[in-house]
Amino acid sequence: MNVIVVGAGIAGxxxxxxxxxxxxxxxxxxQGxxxxxxxxxxxxxxxxxxxxxxxxGYGRLITEAYQAWDEMWADLGESHLDARGFVCISREPGDEAEEYREGLEEGNFPFELLEPDAAVERWPFLEAGSFRYAY
Ligand SMILES: Cc1cc2nc3c(=O)[nH]c(=O)nc-3n(C[C@H](O)[C@H](O)[C@H](O)COP(=O)(O)OP(=O)(O)OC[C@H]3O[C@@H](n4cnc5c(N)ncnc54)[C@H](O)[C@@H]3O)c2cc1C
Structure with a gap:
């Protein structure tokens, strides 16, 4: 079938x-x-x-996204993903970091939770006493 796709952004x-x-x-x-x-x-x-x-349900969708990306990197012959992980820092009960941690727990996605002292030792740019935990 001949298909016309409008837009050469990531979706197109x-x-x-x-x-x-x-x-x-x-x-x-x-258009541009x-x-x-x-x-x-x-x-x-x-x-x-x-x-x-x-x-x-986003966490599960990301699994599908990674699979699609792997297929695309294989087709391209190189990966453009810099898989370096990320850190979330909870400063108040119920903040976004806490909500995201609950989402990871719900999906059984592994993460490493660090109490403030251990987090500051690992990521010295954090300020002790200014947050509850990091993961
Ligand atoms: C500053 C910023 C930061 C973001 N950060 C993140 C992030 O960290 N992680 C994440 O997952 N998402 C992030 N997003 C969202 C993500 O970048 C977008 O959801 C995604 O790029 C959308 O891709 P798209 O192909 O749908 O749209 P676009 O990339 O906008 O592509 C649409 C294309 O269609 C063309 N077009 C439109 N109308 C016509 C027409 N009538 N005729 C011809 N061509 C047309 C446009 O010129 C454009 O090239 C961010 C977005 C922004 C703006």
């Missing part, structure tokens, strides 16, 4: 990549330059994380 290019792999012929129509600096995906930095609120 990923869709085109999948369609081509499925045997379709694809044309991409983009490629990459378009005005597109949401038009720069070089994004993070990906499993830490989302419980009940959203």
């Amino acid at each position: 290019l990923s869709t085109a990549w999948s369609l081509v792999k499925a045997g379709h012929s694809v044309s991409i129509v983009e 330059p490629i990459p378009n600096p005005l597109a949401a995906s038009g720069d070089h930095h994004r993070i990906i994380r499993r830490a989302y609120r419980a009940g959203t």
Whole structure:
């Protein structure tokens, strides 16, 4: 089938990549330059994380995203993912870091929780006494 994909952002290019792999012929129509600096995906930095609120299902979706990315890196012959992990810092009960920790627990995704002293030793840019825990 001949398919026209509108937009050469990350969604358009990923869709085109999948369609081509499925045997379709694809044309991409983009209104600006490629990459378009005005597109949401038009720069070089994004993070990906499993830490989302419980009940959203995002953590599970990230598993699917990683699988798709691995397939894409394999097709490209190189990975553009800098898999360096991330740190969340809870400063108040019920803050976003706490909610995200609950989401990780709900999905059984592993993380390492550090009490303040251990966290400061590991990440010296943290200020002791200013947070409850880090993971
Ligand atoms: C500053 C910023 C930081 C972000 N940080 C993160 C992050 O850390 N992690 C994360 O997961 N997400 C992040 N996001 C969100 C993520 O970047 C976007 O959800 C994603 O890039 C959207 O991709 P897209 O392909 O749908 O849209 P876009 O990248 O905007 O692509 C749409 C393309 O379609 C073209 N287009 C539109 N209309 C037409 C038309 N009629 N004809 C022809 N072409 C058309 C546009 O020119 C554009 O090139 C961030 C977004 C921003 C702006």
